[in-house]
Amino acid sequence: MMLYRLLLAAIWLVVIPVLADEISPVVKEKAAICMACHGIDGNSSNPKYPSLAGQKSTYLYLQLKDFMQGRRSDPEMSTMAATITDKAEALELAKYFSSLPAFQRDTRAPDAFQPAADKISVGKALYEKTICAMCHGDAFTGMGDVPRVKGQQPLYVMKQLKDFRDGKRTNDGGSMKGALGPLTDEEIESLMHFIAAQ
Numbered sequence: 001m002m003l004y005r006l007l008l009a010a011i012w013l014v015v016i017p018v019l020a021d022e023i024s025p026v027v028k029e030k031a032a033i034c035m036a037c038h039g040i041d042g043n044s045s046n047p048k049y050p051s052l053a054g055q056k057s058t059y060l061y062l063q064l065k066d067f068m069q070g071r072r073s074d075p076e077m078s079t080m081a082a083t084i085t086d087k088a089e090a091l092e093l094a095k096y097f098s099s100l101p102a103f104q105r106d107t108r109a110p111d112a113f114q115p116a117a118d119k120i121s122v123g124k125a126l127y128e129k130t131i132c133a134m135c136h137g138d139a140f141t142g143m144g145d146v147p148r149v150k151g152q153q154p155l156y157v158m159k160q161l162k163d164f165r166d167g168k169r170t171n172d173g174g175s176m177k178g179a180l181g182p183l184t185d186e187e188i189e190s191l192m193h194f195i196a197a198q
């Protein structure tokens with residue numbers, strides 16, 4: 001694990017300065033504001049806020065566009081999206097966050113959410129039955145433009161699953177609502193435990 005962490009640190013040292021050169025100062029300043037909620041390196045440490053680091057760039061861009069145009073809404077995030085100047089800026093923000101090293105389970109804080117064995121096994125059965133992997137890839141690492149869910153804040157994941165199910169988040173074109181079907185709160189919670197164990 002030590003070597004792994006050193007490797008991550010080395011990637012940071014090499015990659016970040018290069019990226020910092022490519023991104024315009026205006027977008028850099030804006031990204032720093034985003035990091036107040038989404039984490040200083042794009043990896044959130046607050047269960048309410050999703051991590052953005054390592055997420056699919058196209059997915060991040062489409063979400064920003066949806067927040068900007070009102071197809072997805074959230075009291076905090078909609079307010080923030082309104083401060084994004086135009087689609088070009090949204091695209092640059094998406095590229096920037098996508099390029100940051102993704103949240104790794106091994107670097108989680110010791111007090112982070114710990115998945116429970118009994119719920120993991122219920123979640124695994126649902127994961128197989130609902131063929132999540134067909135769209136999200138094995139272990140939720142993301143596939144094509146379908147988002148990565150591995151390493152995402154568990155409570156955020158649970159909220160999204162309930163929002164899709166309850167029709168509160170509809171910007172997925174129906175793909176998630178269709179996939180989830182009529183899951184109970186307990187089943188959604190088990191899926192969250194399974195995802196957190198990936």
Ligand code: HEC
Pocket residue numbers: 030031033034035036037038048049050051052060061063064073074076077080081084093147159
């Ligand atoms: C005050 C806190 C706050 C700030 C600042 C903030 N966000 Fe968010 N953001 C949120 C919340 C809360 C959500 C989740 C909303 C929900 O539950 O659907 C979110 C969701 C997102 C998502 C969707 C992630 C996903 O996995 O679907 C993206 C992309 C995003 N924010 C980008 C940004 C960018 C870029 C900025 C800076 C311009 C920013 N955010 C600033 C609170 C914030």
Ligand code: HEC
Pocket residue numbers: 050062126127130131132133134135136146147148149152157160161171172173175176179180191
């Ligand atoms: C038919 C394809 C498909 C299947 C099957 C599917 N998903 Fe999704 N999922 C998507 C798409 C597409 C999105 C992005 C929607 C959008 O653009 O807003 C998504 C979004 C999500 C999100 C929100 C991610 C975020 O950052 O906000 C979560 C969580 C999620 N899926 C979990 C699951 C789980 C758990 C399963 C299995 C029970 C599953 N998905 C099955 C296509 C699928």
